[in-house]
């Protein structure tokens with residue numbers, strides 16, 4: 721299978737938050753034009769986002785399949801079977817199917833699709849919207865290096881794009897797909913602490929957001945282990961070690977490990993349903 725990326729037609733089945741995130745990342749690469757993209761969903765409530773970018777919308781999943789070389793399945797996991805039962809007979813081995821549904825395995829997708837379908841399983845996260853996503857994908861039985869390269873190239877503007885074994889996808893879901901929500905909860909709690917100490921709410925939230933952004937950027941760009949960076953902040957007898965001690969008393973590390981484990985297990989459970 722060979723594709724001319726400049727002529728590539730991209731379809732999304734599902735128009736919600738994650739479809740919007742990937743579409744925005746995709747368009748910012750400049751490799752795909754809005755006129756080459758089409759999106760379907762049963763209602764029109766999310767269509768405005770796409771129409772504003774000049775992307776076509778429809779209520780028909782079959783129209784998306786018939787118009788696209790590469791099709792992103794961006795519906796909730798429990799709807800994957802319904803959607804694929806509806807469109808599967810129209811899918812050819814010349815198309816690429818990419819599922820982002822949490823927990824839904826490649827084996828399940830291949831079972832629902834015609835034989836020889838090129839399938840990739842992708843787990844993105846919402847910061848694709850600001851081109852700072854963390855995305856991990858795995859190839860199905862009939863997806864070659866070519867399809868993997870195409871996906872990497874298309875999604876390069878969404879953020880970090882890695883390929884790995886399928887067994888890592890549920891873990892990545894617990895770490896990163898869901899993980900951004902843990903960070904938001906931490907941001908909210910940090911701001912609440914500052915509000916408790918007398919800082920106005922809007923200033924506290926702006927500073928909490930910038931603190932997390934700065935910490936993340938330094939962690940990524942320095943390549944240093946987080947423990948080293950944490951130690952760098954701790955003046956002996958200073959403020960930080962008192963704050964960290966309070967976090968340790970609350971079991972932050974253990975609770976965070978539990979959160980990643982619980983979300984990973986939930987992704988595995990969704991795949992067994």
Ligand SMILES: NC(=O)C1=CN([C@@H]2O[C@H](COP(=O)(O)OP(=O)(O)OC[C@H]3O[C@@H](n4cnc5c(N)ncnc54)[C@H](OP(=O)(O)O)[C@@H]3O)[C@@H](O)[C@H]2O)C=CC1
Pocket residue numbers: 733734735736737738739760761762763764765766781794795796797799802803820821822843844845846897898
């Ligand atoms: N949100 C996130 O952070 C992440 C989500 N994911 C995965 O992405 C997928 C989508 O999640 P998310 O975007 O959050 O969900 P949303 O609820 O925001 O969007 C779901 C979309 O699916 C559409 N839909 C429902 N039924 C059908 C159907 N039969 N045919 C076509 N479209 C349909 C909905 O239509 P309508 O607009 O009419 O309601 C909606 O546009 C899930 O599988 C999730 O696991 C993966 C990583 C991160």
Ligand SMILES: O=C(O)[C@@H]1CCC=N1
Pocket residue numbers: 822893897898
């Ligand atoms: O909560 C969920 O199931 C989806 C998958 C990862 C993020 N959101």
